[in-house]
Amino acid sequence: MSSGNLRVTGGPLWAGPGMFWPSGAVLASDGVVVYAGDAALAPPLPEASELDADGGLIMPGLINAHCHAAMVLFRGLADDLPLDAWLNQHIFPAEARWVDERMTEVCTRLAVAEMLLSGTTTVGDSYFCASGAARAYEQTGMRAVLAQGLIDFPAPGVPDPAQGLAVCREFVERWSGVSPLITPAIFAHSPYTCSPRTLGEAAALREDLGVRLYTHLAETASEVAQSAETHGASPVAWLDELGLLQRLDAAVHCVWLAEGEAELLAQRGVAVIACPGSNSKLGSGWADIPTMLADGCVVGLGTDGAASNNNLDLFGEIGLAARLAKLRTGDPASLPAEQAVDLALAGSAAALGLEEKVGRLEPGFACDLIVMDLSAPRLTPLYDAPSHLTYAASGNEVRHTVVDGQVLVKDRQLTCLDLDQAMASVRELAARVAGG
Numbered sequence: 145m146s147s148g149n150l151r152v153t154g155g156p157l158w159a160g161p162g163m164f165w166p167s168g169a170v171l172a173s174d175g176v177v178v179y180a181g182d183a184a185l186a187p188p189l190p191e192a193s194e195l196d197a198d199g200g201l202i203m204p205g206l207i208n209a210h211c212h213a214a215m216v217l218f219r220g221l222a223d224d225l226p227l228d229a230w231l232n233q234h235i236f237p238a239e240a241r242w243v244d245e246r247m248t249e250v251c252t253r254l255a256v257a258e259m260l261l262s263g264t265t266t267v268g269d270s271y272f273c274a275s276g277a278a279r280a281y282e283q284t285g286m287r288a289v290l291a292q293g294l295i296d297f298p299a300p301g302v303p304d305p306a307q308g309l310a311v312c313r314e315f316v317e318r319w320s321g322v323s324p325l326i327t328p329a330i331f332a333h334s335p336y337t338c339s340p341r342t343l344g345e346a347a348a349l350r351e352d353l354g355v356r357l358y359t360h361l362a363e364t365a366s367e368v369a370q371s372a373e374t375h376g377a378s379p380v381a382w383l384d385e386l387g388l389l390q391r392l393d394a395a396v397h398c399v400w401l402a403e404g405e406a407e408l409l410a411q412r413g414v415a416v417i418a419c420p421g422s423n424s425k426l427g428s429g430w431a432d433i434p435t436m437l438a439d440g441c442v443v444g445l446g447t448d449g450a451a452s453n454n455n456l457d458l459f460g461e462i463g464l465a466a467r468l469a470k471l472r473t474g475d476p477a478s479l480p481a482e483q484a485v486d487l488a489l490a491g492s493a494a495a496l497g498l499e500e501k502v503g504r505l506e507p508g509f510a511c512d513l514i515v516m517d518l519s520a521p522r523l524t525p526l527y528d529a530p531s532h533l534t535y536a537a538s539g540n541e542v543r544h545t546v547v548d549g550q551v552l553v554k555d556r557q558l559t560c561l562d563l564d565q566a567m568a569s570v571r572e573l574a575a576r577v578a579g580g
C-alpha cells in the first residue's frame with residue numbers, strides 16, 4: 145500500500161476523453177488522485193515527492209484486460225499456425241512440461257517489466273499456478289486482476305481435473321485481502337475445454353466467493369462450427385441456453401458472433417475483451433468492436449499471451465483495433481482515436497470490474513499514470529493526444545510509470561525489479577525449453 149503525496153507536473157495532461165490541459169498537474173495522496181487539471185490551478189500539496197514530466201504527456205496508465213503473463217516464456221516458440229494446431233500441438237504440451245509455480249513467478253516478473261515499461265499499469269492475467277504470478281505482482285506493485293485457470297484436462301498444478309474447482313477456491317481464498325492491488329478471480333478456459341458442469345460449478349464458485357469469472361468465447365470459426373455440431377447452437381447461444389451467460393463477467397475474443405449476439409452479451413451484462421493482435425496473428429478474424437459498442441457492450445482490450453501476440457505492448461492493440469474497425473466497415477470514421485484509446489482505459493477497467501478505480505485521472509481514482517516522451521520523433525509535433533496514442537505511439541515512448549502513487553518506472557528504468565535478473569532467469573528457463 146502506498147503512502148505519502150506525489151505531484152506530477154511539467155507537461156500536458158490528457159486525463160481521459162474530453163479532458164486535456166496544455167500544462168497539467170496530477171496530485172495524489174496515499175495513492176489516490178486528489179487533483180487532476182490545469183497546473184496553474186493546482187492546490188498546494190505538502191511534503192509531496194515530485195515527478196517531472198519534462199514536457200511529456202501525462203495520461204492514465206493503460207489496462208491490459210486479458211493476458212496470460214507467464215506465457216512470455218513461450219514467446220516465438222511456435223508461430224504462423226492456426227489456433228487449434230498452435231494450442232494442441234505446441235502450447236498445451238509445452239505448458240504441461242514447463243509450467244509450475246516457480247515458472248509463473250519468474251516469467252510473470254518479466255511480463256510485469258515489459259508491461260510497466262510500455263505503459264500498462266493494470267493487467268487482467270489468467271493462468272495456471274496463479275499463486276506464482278501473484279507473488280510477482282505482490283513484489284513489484286503492479287495492479288492485477290489475477291485469475292486461476294480452470295480446464296477439463298490435467299493442467300499444470302492441477303493433475304486431476306476433478307480438483308480444478310478446489311484449486312480455484314484455494315487460490316481465491318489465499319489471495320483475497322492480501323494486497324489492495326491484487327484481485328483474485330476465476331478463468332474457465334472455454335466452453336470447448338470446460339463441460340457445462342464445470343462451467344456451472346465455476347459460476348457457483350464466482351457467486352459464493354464474490355469474484356469475477358472469465359472465459360474465452362467464440363474465438364474461431366471452427367469453434368462456432370463445432371459448437372453448432374455438438375450442441376446445435378453457437379457458443380454464445382449455448383451458454384445462454386444453459387443459463388450461464390449472465391453469470392459470466394467478461395468473454396474474451398468474441399470474434400465470431402452471430403447477428404444479435406453482441407446485443408445479447410450487453411443485455412446479460414457480459415463485457416467483451418478484444419485481443420486484435422492475437423486474433424489477427426492466429427488468423428482467427430477480428431472482433432466487430434463498432435457493432436459491439438453500438439449495441440451497448442462494454443469492450444476492453446487485451447494482448448492475450450505473448451505466445452500468440454508476441455508482445456505485451458497495449459499501444460499496438462489500440463492502433464490495430466482502430467485500423468481493423470475501419471477495414472471492417474470501410475468507414476475511416478469508425479472507432480475514432482479517442483474511442484480506441486478508451487477501450488484500453490474505461491473499457492478494460494469495466495471489463496475487470498475496476499471502473500471506479502482506474503482508467504481516468506480524476507479525484508477519487510487511483511494514481512495510476514504514465515508519462516509519454518513527446519520529444520520522440522514519432523510523436524512530433526502534437527496536435528491531438530488521442531491521435532498520437534492511437535496512430536503513432538508505441539510503448540517505447542513511455543518515460544515514467546506510476547501505480548497506486550508509486551513510481552515503478554522512472555526515466556525508462558524499473559525501480560521495482562532488477563530487469564537484467566528477470567531476463568536472465570527467463571533465458572535460463574528458455575534454454576531448457578529449447579533443449580526439449
Ligand SMILES: [Zn+2]
Pocket residue numbers: 210211212360396448449
Ligand atoms: Zn487468452
